[in-house]
Amino acid sequence: MLNGSWDAVNKSEVHKMSSNYLQSVEGLVKNIKINSNSSNVFSPNLQFKFCSSSNCNVSMFGIGVNLNRTTGILKVVAIKNVMKKLKNNFLDMLPTSLLISATLENNSDSFLQITLEFPEKTLNINTKPHCVFWNTSEKEWSDAGCVIKPSNGNGTGQVVCECNHLTSFSVLMAKEDISTEVLDIITYVGLSVSICSLLIFLTIEALVWSAVVKSNLSHFRHTAMVNIATFLLLADISFLASEGDSETWCLVLTLCKHLFFLAMFSWMLCMSVMLVHQLIFVFSPLRKRVFMFLASSVGYVCPVLIVGSSYMYCKYTNKPYYDKKTCWLVYERLLEGSIHAFILPVGTVILTNLFSMVVVIATLVKSSVPDASKVDDKETAKSIIKVVVFLTPVFGVTWIIGFAQLLLDKDNPMVTVASYSFTILNSFQGLFIFITGCLAEQKIVEQLTRMQLHLKPTTPRVDFVLD
Structure with missing residues (x-):
């Protein structure tokens, strides 16, 4: 030959x-x-x-x-x-x-x-x-x-x-591997900060759980935040482990990243939809059992079905599900390639969250936070509003930039700007969750302060008696 x-x-x-x-x-x-x-x-x-x-x-x-x-x-x-x-x-x-x-x-x-x-x-x-x-x-x-x-x-x-290096976050939404040494450094730093932030956040949630979860609404809020943080943590770890020559390991990590990112966005969808329901249907609150069933279906079952069906479709149509070099989904052209099993669900969630944010803002302009039967519910509703209003633009803008990378030609100078913006925002998402879900949460800060004062050793009292 x-x-x-x-x-x-x-x-x-x-x-x-x-x-x-x-x-x-x-x-x-x-x-x-x-x-x-x-x-x-x-x-x-x-x-x-x-x-x-x-x-x-x-x-x-x-x-x-x-x-x-x-x-x-x-x-x-x-x-x-x-x-x-x-x-x-x-x-x-x-x-x-x-x-x-x-x-x-x-x-x-x-x-x-x-x-x-x-x-x-x-x-x-x-x-x-x-x-x-x-x-x-x-x-x-x-x-x-x-x-x-x-x-x-x-x-x-x-x-x-x-050629052996960590593929940067920009490859998640790129037509091809566009890694550079600077993007890799940003990815390393961002992942390290995010993983540490998420571990601290989950640890704090475990410590204050019983003290801050006192109503159904607060239970909904903290359950959603813990799931978002957990799946983002697992996705970051999977991304960090995406080095090596084993095709089987690369396939497993691609499946994990696909699943964990989808699950994270699914729980964000659950939290925003639950907030809209709480604001609009004031007198018909969700019961805990109903919320957990619906949230589990959306947050756990739907991502598994999407990932499993997309993998089986690629396998039986002899189309590549993942790129062996980047350990991520494949983009062939518009509406072709396994990456659309990620783009379409995430795009749907982002649009729904943006719509929910508009509804929340419009409701707040007309009136204050709805009066609830308990003060705890009012405070929880406010904390959810802060999380949704802050994280929706951050996460939404991040992935909108990622979508733009797929539409831009590789010779376009804006590709570099989009790559750096997407990598920076994406790799530091764990820090954003820690700030909005923990540091900006008044009840958590107060409970941590009480715990610190409770653990702080007191100075023994000594009385002097003059005889």
């Missing part, structure tokens, strides 16, 4: 055949079991070598491949006469005749750096090296996330590709 020119086949079929050939070769190499009797493979158009030492330095058709790691087995295959047959979406680039694929198995290193050393005679001083990888889901080349370093200046050309 590598010897042939494939001239008898049209161009689109050549692209498809070469992509399938490359994927098959990589799958074969990945499944090769290495033992002490294994040997390297040499042929005019294909070479296969493996390395089990900590410092691997192999040469494939005169090009050196170097990788330092502590554990694992490196498998490298070099293929000739297939690069020009693959689809070239970098029209200003001329593909070389050699393709190198490296696979690392049983490795636990968090950071890896692969170095390709090109002999001086293979480099043209008028050309600029460009490091790319073959995106199996998009069937095209991509340079997303790869950092290229120039020659080391010692007479031997060298290109260093560093």
Whole structure:
């Protein structure tokens, strides 16, 4: 196959055949079991070598491949006469005749750096090296996330590709991986702050639960907030764990993020709809059993059904459910791709919450918070109003920016602005919940103050008696 020119086949079929050939070769190499009797493979158009030492330095058709790691087995295959047959979406680039694929198995290193050393005679001083990888889901080349370093200046050309990093939050609502080092730093910082904030919030809720939940309305409010915080925490942790080469692990994390984000928005929907019901139907309050049944159906069952049905649909229609590089849903084009099983439900929730916020504001303009039979209900209604009025614009604007990323062309300068805005707002959502659900909640602050005063040691009294 590598010897042939494939001239008898049209161009689109050549692209498809070469992509399938490359994927098959990589799958074969990945499944090769290495033992002490294994040997390297040499042929005019294909070479296969493996390395089990900590410092691997192999040469494939005169090009050196170097990788330092502590554990694992490196498998490298070099293929000739297939690069020009693959689809070239970098029209200003001329593909070389050699393709190198490296696979690392049983490795636990968090950071890896692969170095390709090109002999001086293979480099043209008028050309600029460009490091790319073959995106199996998009069937095209991509340079997303790869950092290229120039020659080391010692007479031997060298290109260093560093592509192993945390995918930033911007990839959640992007047509392709648009990660940068700055976006990754923002994601790390934001996730760390959000996870700590959510853990503190859930801990405080557990400590003050019995003291602040004294009516059905307050029970509704705190139940919704705890579920929102819990699912956002699980989604952040899943996002943070989205590194690694295991396809199974990547699929599991994609399912988890899809489910947890949908569940978080579903509970936000429950809280806003419950608030509107409380404001409009003053004399027909929801019973606890009814609310828990409806909220559980919307907050737990609906997300599971959406995620399960979208995964099964993609599986049985042979469409990709997730991107193996980003560990997230796939965007193909408008209204096509698994990411629409996330966009459409979230968009529906955002629109409903915005409508609820308008209803709440209009009701408050006409009158004050409805008189309730208990003072506790009035205070709880006010706290829910603060949460909905603050979080709805923050969460809504965040994901509206994300939706805009899908509509913008990648060459549009606004894509960068949208990516940074979306990443910053999304990664710090846990902090927003902590501020609105805890620090801005008067009853929680008062209860924490009482607990602090109760635990504060008192100074023993000493009386002096003069006899």
